[in-house]
Amino acid sequence: MKARVFVTLKPGVLDPQGKAIHHALGALGFAGVNDVRAGKLIELDLADGTSDAEIEAMCRKLLANTVIENFRVERDSS
């Protein structure tokens, strides 16, 4: 069973990497980009039966720093 964890900076937290990417896109001539926020995608290959609560605990204890980051979990339905 697989799950994908998306870790993103909380709104309002300054994202210097996103800003740099935004700037680089502008330099390449892509004019229509209003803002860029960079995050992380973490793919987990899990034992069958791993509960949502366990995945959430993994996110809170390690995968995300909830002081500055939000996380969202997507599970494969298969």
Place this chain on the structure above:
Amino acid sequence: MNSAVIVFPGSNCDRDLKVAIETVTGRAPAMVWHRETELPDGTGLIAIPGGFSYGDYLRSGAMAARSPIMQAVVEAAGKGVPVLGICNGFQVLTEAGLLPGALMRNAGLHFVCRPVGLTVETSQSIFTSFYSAGEQIVVPVAHHDGNYQADGETLDRLEGDGRVAFRYRETVNGSARGIAGILNDAGNVLGMMPHPERALEAAHGGTDGRRLFEGLLEAVAA
């Protein structure tokens, strides 16, 4: 004074910190590998060095904060043992929950490596008692993720409770309210981005870091 320097894979200021502690206290600290689960008996000071523990994987300090020895560090900190985290050590302490907030990528995106001007914000701590409040000192920084961030309420509380130990006097990394170092609620844990162990001898270019270790020695020996 019995002290311990915690060593993670990727620590690179552990030996500088050892030399600084030994120079000031006259006793070499125990070098404690991250896989250990206990600190040496009678450890009176724990120091967490700078570097790039675990290659900064996931987030700076994130993996180190979950390594076996950190449980013992958190326990000792809870009992009042002084804990000093410098640079990556500061990042580890925030990730371990011993200090609030987080250290993010420098606002200018560049690695910053130079001596910077600091203001000592409080002399009312075991780490800063040999300085005067408001004193201006110069200590080197060397970091990529030194941009201290916390929510407004936390920042207000840190300032209101006199827990901001050091503030930058110049633009360095985008830190909220210019914060360079903070104390925990009980005052026995200090995290700071600047490197006092690199400002110990005249040959280092400055000696402003030395009194931090001298003050600690007096506090711990007392």
